[in-house]
Amino acid sequence: MLSESSSFLKGVMLGSIFCALITMLGHIKIGHGNRMHDHEHHHLQAPNKEDILKISEDERMELSKSFQVYCIILVKPKDVSLWAAVKETWTKHCDKAEFFSSENVKVFESINMETNDMWLMMRKAYKYAFDKYRDQYNWFFLARPTTFAIIENLKYFLLKKDPSQPFYLGHTVKSGDLEYVSVEGGIVLSIESMKRLNSLLSVPEKCPEQGGMIWKISEDKQLAVCLKYAGVFAENAEDSEGKDVFNTKSVGLFIKEAMTNQPNQVVEGCCSDMAVTFNGLTPNQMHVMMYGVYRLRAFGHIFNDALVFLPPNGSDND
């Protein structure tokens, strides 16, 4: 009896230690990747405002029209309240937004991916988008329904970037040797990257449907692995001050952190003025963000925006 109980306890010990070890390793990696000014990162900066103001009015209108962003939102039935909020709010500013769901959902229109695996969903969604819309859109933005995106700021960021170059950008995270764009902050691919990705999707050696034998590799890492074979590397998007524009946290969390870490410059120390995404929002917060970003103005404060992107037709909360 004694020996059983002792071996049981040994087991408990081993299990705990093993788990603690895994967690520790995981945290070391994540901690390393999240450092803001990691100079091993590839940086990609937003355009300089002065340069853009030099462009003539007509040219600017032409430019803003030439940007066509197609939004892919990967949803699962359990996300239905977020889905509803996202559909009501920021996705209206995409030139086209489509929802790709893991199974058929009656309440909303979606493209059924018939799989619960996030990586398979992502692959299928990219394939679908490329096959159907390669001639109509030059930028592809993929997000989860917890993400809030400001598409106008995305377009501003992309303004001087050529979609016929292989761009793969967002909020980058380093994991071992691999640098990948976190899906939590949203993933942007140019049409060229889409082209290369789609040619690889059918090559199982380079871009397998089932990556990782024991541990499941997250879908954003898998994507980075595949794109690496095509010579496309993740780039971290930053504004002119070096702040991230794609964020994996919500504004509230940033403010909270800034209040403890940099109490002397809460708003400045928090987030970029030209932020493209925030993540981890509740459905209610989506509506509040929409109101704060697109409607609420303080009287007497005038902004000289370099570019004007028109809101979608028939939108009442733009």
Add this chain to the structure above:
Amino acid sequence: MGLAIHRAAILLTCSLLLVVGPSLLPSRAPPFLAPCLPSGGDSEARAAHGWTTQRSCPAGPSRPRADPRPGGTRSPGVGTFCRSSGPPRRPSASEPEPSASAWGLPRFSPGSSEIHFREMASKSWLNFLTFLCGSAIGFVLCSQLLSILLGEQKDIQPNILHNDPHARHSDDNGQSPLEGQMNFDADVSQHKDENTDIAEYLYQKVKILCWVMTGPQNLEKKAKHVKATWAQRCNKVLFMSSEENKDFPAVGLKTREGRDQLYWKTIKAFQYVHEHYLEDADWFMKADDDTYVILDNLRWLLSKYNPEEPIYFGRRFKPYVKQGYMSGGAGYVLSKEALKRFVNAFKTDECTHSSSIEDLALGRCMEIINVEAGDSRDTTGKETFHPFVPEHHLIKGYLPKTFWYWNYNYYPPVEVSLEFLLLYKYLD
């Protein structure tokens, strides 16, 4: 609540295990461990493992190996654990590698192993099962513990609706006070290309004194954030508390704390403002410490009115008072003339502390002394003062049809969502 207890129980169990654990560490490595130890699965883990194994079994090859058991089905303990101290094997993902070093192999003492082995041989299967069971439970417990310790604490506070127009927010929403002074740079131009000429012109032209109703226990929790944010756009700001606090600073009104004291606090606060700061502003705004006021928009509204007229603005509610009254939750703003009349009315006993329901009692008094209840809606007919947090107003159908709010509004609701907002109340 149930979840918290559940978590606490797990926490307790785990901490107990961690304390008692070391004394129960195996004095000898059970031989069956090796094959069931899972591999780390990535290169880093493997590298780390190889390093520790070599360190922990330095004398591996020279150590006498335990005799193979009769039948020879099980691999001997020592050999298994120190296998990787020999020539390095190519790691392959499908083959599990032992990482025994991770759980304290150095305690292994080869001398006593043989005797123990014989004793335990008959019970080994039972031991094996209990061990497996134990490691599963240990893993689960530990992962629970870690998820509690490391998991991001999402404190989405539910905004509970009480169907009572005079219900107040609770003061104990468990927010931890933050250290240090904060500066939200409200006056510093953060946007390089922002033109604030009009806002600055109005700041000089429409002078607003804000006084914030707070309490001694809320100074660090709420009032501090008010001071760091919107209050910077007031021409003058005062924090009204029951006790004086020279450091914050907060004015002491010498009242007791509590909901039934709200009207007394308001009366005394306006008297204090009248006595000390009447000439410092044109308009006198009362707000709670959980209200957010966009003062530039308030100035836009007030710029069309003369502060010498007896008028006051806020979220206009319909019942009880003929001209309606202003909701206390959204805050209200009195013209200079209205303030003079209000303070005077208490000297002449035209108004008294008739009720502890602050907003309603003030509204009654205002009607008696002929102060007009102003229309604070914007040019499109939308309300600009809001008694609830943004999402309650923004999301259609959030406030149930039976909610008191719908019967209290003085003006019929406009279908389209809000455009100009001045005030939000009940912020977390």
